[in-house]
Amino acid sequence: MLRIFTALFFTGASLVVQGSSPHAQHSLEVSLTPETGEILIEDQVLLSGRDQYRFQLAPWLRVEGFQIDGRDSDLQRQAQDYFVQLPDGNPHKLGFILRGVVPQRDIKQEYPQQALSSSGSDGVYLPGSANWIPLDWHLRASYRVTVTVPPGQLAVATGKLVSEQNSEQGYRAIFETVQSSEIPALFAGPYQMRERLRPGLRLRTYFHDELDALSEPYLDMAEIYIQRYAASIGTYPYADFHVISAPLAVGLGFPNLTYVGRQVIPLPFMRTRSLAHEVLHNWWGNGISVDYASGNWAEGLTTYLADYALAAEAGKETAEAMRVKWLRDYAALPAERDQAITAFKSKQHQASQVVGYNKVAFVFHMLANEIGRPAFDQGLRQFWARHQRTRASWRDLQLAFEQTSGRDLDWFFVQWLQRSGAPRVSLGAHSVEQLEAGFVTRIEILQNVTGYRFQLPLLLATENGNQRHAITILDSLTRAEFVTADKPHFIQLDPESDIFRRLQKNETPPILRDVTLDPNTVTMIGSPGDDFIRSAGELASRLLDSKPRFGDLDAEQWTGQSLLLITTHQRLNKQLERLRLQRPPGLPDIAHSSAVWITTRADGATVLVVSVVDSDDLKSLLRPLPHYGGQSYILFEAGHALARGVWPLTRAALYRDL
Ligand SMILES: [Zn+2]
Numbered sequence: 001m002l003r004i005f006t007a008l009f010f011t012g013a014s015l016v017v018q019g020s021s022p023h024a025q026h027s028l029e030v031s032l033t034p035e036t037g038e039i040l041i042e043d044q045v046l047l048s049g050r051d052q053y054r055f056q057l058a059p060w061l062r063v064e065g066f067q068i069d070g071r072d073s074d075l076q077r078q079a080q081d082y083f084v085q086l087p088d089g090n091p092h093k094l095g096f097i098l099r100g101v102v103p104q105r106d107i108k109q110e111y112p113q114q115a116l117s118s119s120g121s122d123g124v125y126l127p128g129s130a131n132w133i134p135l136d137w138h139l140r141a142s143y144r145v146t147v148t149v150p151p152g153q154l155a156v157a158t159g160k161l162v163s164e165q166n167s168e169q170g171y172r173a174i175f176e177t178v179q180s181s182e183i184p185a186l187f188a189g190p191y192q193m194r195e196r197l198r199p200g201l202r203l204r205t206y207f208h209d210e211l212d213a214l215s216e217p218y219l220d221m222a223e224i225y226i227q228r229y230a231a232s233i234g235t236y237p238y239a240d241f242h243v244i245s246a247p248l249a250v251g252l253g254f255p256n257l258t259y260v261g262r263q264v265i266p267l268p269f270m271r272t273r274s275l276a277h278e279v280l281h282n283w284w285g286n287g288i289s290v291d292y293a294s295g296n297w298a299e300g301l302t303t304y305l306a307d308y309a310l311a312a313e314a315g316k317e318t319a320e321a322m323r324v325k326w327l328r329d330y331a332a333l334p335a336e337r338d339q340a341i342t343a344f345k346s347k348q349h350q351a352s353q354v355v356g357y358n359k360v361a362f363v364f365h366m367l368a369n370e371i372g373r374p375a376f377d378q379g380l381r382q383f384w385a386r387h388q389r390t391r392a393s394w395r396d397l398q399l400a401f402e403q404t405s406g407r408d409l410d411w412f413f414v415q416w417l418q419r420s421g422a423p424r425v426s427l428g429a430h431s432v433e434q435l436e437a438g439f440v441t442r443i444e445i446l447q448n449v450t451g452y453r454f455q456l457p458l459l460l461a462t463e464n465g466n467q468r469h470a471i472t473i474l475d476s477l478t479r480a481e482f483v484t485a486d487k488p489h490f491i492q493l494d495p496e497s498d499i500f501r502r503l504q505k506n507e508t509p510p511i512l513r514d515v516t517l518d519p520n521t522v523t524m525i526g527s528p529g530d531d532f533i534r535s536a537g538e539l540a541s542r543l544l545d546s547k548p549r550f551g552d553l554d555a556e557q558w559t560g561q562s563l564l565l566i567t568t569h570q571r572l573n574k575q576l577e578r579l580r581l582q583r584p585p586g587l588p589d590i591a592h593s594s595a596v597w598i599t600t601r602a603d604g605a606t607v608l609v610v611s612v613v614d615s616d617d618l619k620s621l622l623r624p625l626p627h628y629g630g631q632s633y634i635l636f637e638a639g640h641a642l643a644r645g646v647w648p649l650t651r652a653a654l655y656r657d658l
Pocket of ligand 1: 277281299302
């Protein structure tokens with residue numbers, strides 16, 4: 001479940017109106033009946049500077065009336081495209097009356113396209129991209145949306161809430177958006193609304209009944225995130241922020257609101273990481289919209305400053321683990337599916353997330369290291385101050401960072417943005433020479449993909465402590481020399497994984513998939529009892545990609561073979577001994593009922609261990625566990641994941657004993 005939902009988090013900021021003038025003012029009156037989906041839209045458009053007007057309409061809407069300057073007129077139509085030639089003179093007032101039925105949600109269609117609108121008694125969703133407003137894309141526009149829904153329902157649109165009334169006739173509210181690059185989106189449902197007012201800011205939740213108790217925690221977190229990002233970037237650019245519960249399994253960001261599936265809202269990661277991400281999109285992606293011609297910088301920047309920053313707050317190790325996971329995912333990406341960052345527009349599939357979110361976030365991490373955190377933070381503030389309420393490109397970001405760092409960063413942006421792929425680094429020959437005064441260590445660093453330039457961190461451990469260095473890598477071969485008073489122990493390149501690079505085969509940390517995707521995996525059931533054996537067999541079938549093959553615990557017999565061991569905590573230690581394995585030292589020390597972890601044996605084969613209290617725990621893993629294929633370990637309590645992670649990189653490729 002986790003994977004599917006996180007895969008659906010993307011910003012709604014994809015439709016951007018071209019140009020800066022001329023300008024149109026839309027004044028919309030919308031009457032909506034969620035239960036039936038019936039909708040009546042009256043739109044008065046005041047415009048100047050155009051001699052024609054073009055727009056598209058959703059196929060479920062029909063034009064019931066059309067006037068130019070108060071006189072009934074005709075529209076030319078071709079399928080969903082409408083066109084009208086305007087008389088001479090300016091300005092003009094166009095009047096539209098549209099009527100239709102918003103399509104009922106198909107319950108079977110669980111993961112709808114973002115562009116689809118839908119209705120139902122539990123909620124209506126009308127994104128701007130659904131063409132429910134007759135707007136001309138050539139015009140920059142302002143919108144005033146007045147919406148009315150029957151009693152028991154509430155409606156909310158993007159934009160500033162200007163006024164609202166709740167009466168026996170129903171609920172009516174007015175929203176305003178001035179000179180927006182985003183088309184209004186409209187939402188309605190049988191919501192409980194909770195509100196918190198702060199100077200210049202109105203926070204609201206529109207939740208379905210069963211979620212009412214979660215309103216306060218959501219308002220708390222939304223307020224914290226808005227304050228945090230306002231302090232670090234610049235003033236929050238809207239008057240309101242809403243969290244709206246969706247009958248759909250989605251998590252979508254819009255200007256000044258986020259629309260989140262009602263089943264997702266109770267999940268712990270939603271209120272923390274995902275909410276932070278969506279709040280931050282009010283600056284990156286909505287406050288400044290993306291100039292898509294040179295690629296989408298907003299997802300990666302938001303990932304870096306929300307998801308990654310939260311990980312970094314939890315500790316250096318957590319941040320490093322996130323970088324390692326990004327590298328691990330990138331290593332698994334086939335070269336033909338790789339693309340340059342400038343080619344990333346929006347998330348279509350997992351592969352584009354690896355580049356458009358993770359690699360971009362990693363590039364920002366390297367940039368902050370390259371120019372220093374103060375210049376980086378100042379660059380973001382400058383970028384925000386200069387481009388808010390407009391559209392900006394990668395180039396604009398580059399210019400901001402160049403100004404605040406006082407450096408030419410063209411080489412940096414060209415190599416990381418315009419090239420697909422990543423550097424490959426390895427250690428070549430080394431030598432240690434003992435002199436009277438100490439030791440000279442010489443190493444060769446090989447760059448197997450040429451043309452990248454970066455500062456490679458290096459750790460040199462001696463008998464009396466560690467030294468840290470940064471080596472400038474420019475060529476395919478770099479020689480470095482270190483003089484130490486004490487005898488050197490070992491050397492490690494990029495010890496904290498700060499450089500985006502393609503991992504070598506022998507350094508990618510094992511993850512569950514290494515065993516679950518291997519057709520030759522042998523499953524061992526380490527505890528007797530019919531119920532345990534049956535549940536273990538069922539779990540193996542769920543986990544493994546191929547039909548399970550069962551075998552006996554015998555270390556010699558299974559040399560070089562992937563193994564899945566399903567056993568109880570009680571029997572685990574003895575069985576690990578027989579397999580010559582140890583419980584990994586990196587497993588978090590927290591109480592749990594089930595532990596799932598993967599490790600590598602001396603012969604290089606991977607072993608996946610599932611250890612539980614009893615067969616009930618096995619049953620509780622049936623549903624969640626298959627979603628954690630990208631992890632190295634997960635600890636569960638009664639089927640609820642408490643902790644998970646990817647093991648640190650093995651030291652093999654960039655590590656050398658001296
Ligand atoms: Zn996003």
